[in-house]
Amino acid sequence: xxDAAVGLARAINYRxxxxxEYLYDPADHAVYFLEMNTRLQVEHPVTEAITGIDLIDWxxxxxxxxxxxxxxxxxxxxxxxxxxxxxxxxxxxxFLPQTGALSLxxxxxxxxxxxxxxxxxxxxxxxxxxxxxxxxxxxxxxxxSAIQRAVKGIxxxxxxxxxxNLTYQRALLCHPDFAAVTHFTSxxxxxxxxxxxxxxxxxx
Numbered sequence: 427x428x429d430a431a432v433g434l435a436r437a438i439n440y441r442x443x444x445x446x447e448y449l450y451d452p453a454d455h456a457v458y459f460l461e462m463n464t465r466l467q468v469e470h471p472v473t474e475a476i477t478g479i480d481l482i483d484w485x486x487x488x489x490x491x492x493x494x495x496x497x498x499x500x501x502x503x504x505x506x507x508x509x510x511x512x513x514x515x516x517x518x519x520x521f522l523p524q525t526g527a528l529s530l531x532x533x534x535x536x537x538x539x540x541x542x543x544x545x546x547x548x549x550x551x552x553x554x555x556x557x558x559x560x561x562x563x564x565x566x567x568x569x570x571s572a573i574q575r576a577v578k579g580i581x582x583x584x585x586x587x588x589x590x591n592l593t594y595q596r597a598l599l600c601h602p603d604f605a606a607v608t609h610f611t612s613x614x615x616x617x618x619x620x621x622x623x624x625x626x627x628x629x630x
Contacts, residue, residue: 427457432498434462443485445470452607468511468561471542475507475565505565506572510580510595512543512560514551517594518624523557526550530586534579538565538572551588559590569607573599593624 431446445467447460470481479501484494514524531547543560545551551559562583564576580596601617603609609617 430457430459440464442488443481468558469509471540471561471563472507472509475540475563476503476505477501478504505567506569507563507565508569508572508576508599510562510564510576510599511558511591512562512583512595513557513591514559514588515557515591516589517591517622521557521591523553524551524589525553526588528585528587530584532584533560534562534582536575536579536582538575539563539579540565570605573605594622597622 427446427448427450430448434440434446435444442464443466445463445465447462449458449460450456451458466481466485473479474481488494513521515521516524528545528547528549528551531545531549533541533543540563541560542563545559549559562576562579564572564579566572566575577596577599580592580599583592585592597618598604598609601609603613603617614622
């Protein structure tokens with residue numbers, strides 16, 4: 427996939443940040459080209475986490491005519507990273523958008539955790555914008571450790587005033603199919619037969 431992406435960019439003399447997307451079929455290990463976006467994607471912090479490269483900085487430098495400071499072969503890739511999209515929505519009600527004021531907003535902190543967000547305590551979440559209000563990125567030496575770090579990040583995330591999808595994201599991260607990398611795009615019905623329901627707190 428990397429060779430194909432680099433070859434595609436070279437073929438069209440592309441000289442800026444961009445994202446090439448593929449679909450991967452694990453049954454026969456086939457890779458299918460999907461699209462190329464001539465911009466960074468919302469998942470770019472995952473790439474930044476495993477490479478240690480500030481892609482926004484590179485994008486701005488290239489736009490100003492600067493040369494890249496390293497070659498493709500010099501770009502490191504270490505560990506595994508997972509991004510959790512924190513959205514103001516109710517997954518148990520068809521992902522119905524949630525609005526209102528964030529009365530509590532205390533993101534998790536710790537090694538290997540990063541939060542990209544445009545809100546803070548007291549911010550008003552409006553229906554005029556996309557429901558995603560933050561991204562929680564977990565980076566660790568391997569996939570299982572990254573999952574564990576992301577789950578702990580969700581557990582340590584204190585919020586109030588607006589319903590979020592954190593409990594649903596936690597359920598996805600903890601599902602055996604996700605751990606075994608057997609999940610797929612249309613597999614939510616199989617992962618959550620009858621639909622996902624938020625856990626009910628034990629009154630005791």
